[in-house]
Amino acid sequence: MKHLPHKTIERLSQYRRALLICAAKGKVHIFSHEIAKIQHITPVQVRRDIMLIGYTGTLRKGYIIQELIDLIGDIIDTKEGLNVAVVGIGNLGRAMINYFNGKRTKLSIVAGFDSNPDKIDRIYSGVKGYHIDQMGEIIKKENIAIAIITVPAGAAPEIADRLVNAGIKGILNYTPKPVQVPSNIYLEEYDMITSLEKVAFFVKTHA
Amino acid sequence: MKHLPHKTIERLSQYRRALLICAAKGKVHIFSHEIAKIQHITPVQVRRDIMLIGYTGTLRKGYIIQELIDLIGDIIDTKEGLNVAVVGIGNLGRAMINYFNGKRTKLSIVAGFDSNPDKIDRIYSGVKGYHIDQMGEIIKKENIAIAIITVPAGAAPEIADRLVNAGIKGILNYTPKPVQVPSNIYLEEYDMITSLEKVAFFVKTHA
């Protein structure tokens, strides 16, 4: 398979989640327009994404849900799974841990880090909290590949540096402050304030 | 001004945040390449966005930070501001409230809603918690235009329906479950699991 567009990767993850829900209800087949409806996109888009990953549905019956789930898994998961850490055990960090807790995913949150001594050596939905100074050590020991930054914005750049030094491979930065990392480390930044301002803009404009 | 691309709107919000930080440090001018560095994009992109909003910098001095902040405000803010509600006072909902607390923004979170009686009639960082059954009433009384959904995924569709009935104008859905709303309501969905899976994919692929 050549190059999957970034947007396609995102949608595949979403398709899978929707498909898992359908499968849990005992549904076996699904049409492109059903997936499209759920995701607010066009059926063509769904078919094209599925085409790109080389899967073929059956005419007039649609796609076999379980096959599609498995194939998407082959593409976006690693066989052994990847370990994830949450840095910053505040409300947002705990929300991330809760979201993941008990999910069937190949991604496991295996550690939380914080600088506040009250938060360490406790268990959050099955995830142990460590002091931030232990980050290098635990990341190596637990073979953690990905970190989610949920600290207060001001602390983000320093945390990013320390994660890079600890050998992290990918970072998801949820603070509103952009961080700088070397180009061999995959960085995704998402900023809730921006999203809200965007909604506000379109509410204003559309009104 | 014609049509600003969606992506430009998002970046303008981010530029403004970065500019506010620079302004607070007493910086007066800024170059396109400085903004670009902070946001991990190219200087051309910055200049193009700024061109699109009709602002003109001064050659060899760059842009005047305060002017740019004000202009971006004219574009993305409404004069009177907009009121926002958080539906679901869990970790994620409280994280949103905290992020916004005390910010200079034209967006104010003025209410939280939850179905758990223990959570209502309390104040969260200055935001009062109400029972979800009061949603229609409070949304009208407080003139709330935008809602952020941070309830457990299963409850999202019903919450969205109730928000629509209450006359909300824009929804930001942070649950992993897509919701359906009429086309006159602006809907933005963001899914943390998808983001994490995307990071994992690129970590896997790049390795």
Next chain:
DNA sequence: TTTTTATTGTGAAATAATTAACAATTTTCT
């Protein structure tokens, strides 16, 4: 059996977003 309907798969077209290229011009340097 034949016709109609619904659905996939995909090349081509259209649209959206980014980047390249460079003229214009201000500041700094010599």
Next chain:
DNA sequence: AGAAAATTGTTAATTATTTCACAATAAAAA
């Protein structure tokens, strides 16, 4: 003053993404 360097503004080119249009065909209906 004149030359060199740096930076903006913008058109054009490129790249990425989405949508159109329709052939192929399986299933359902007649």
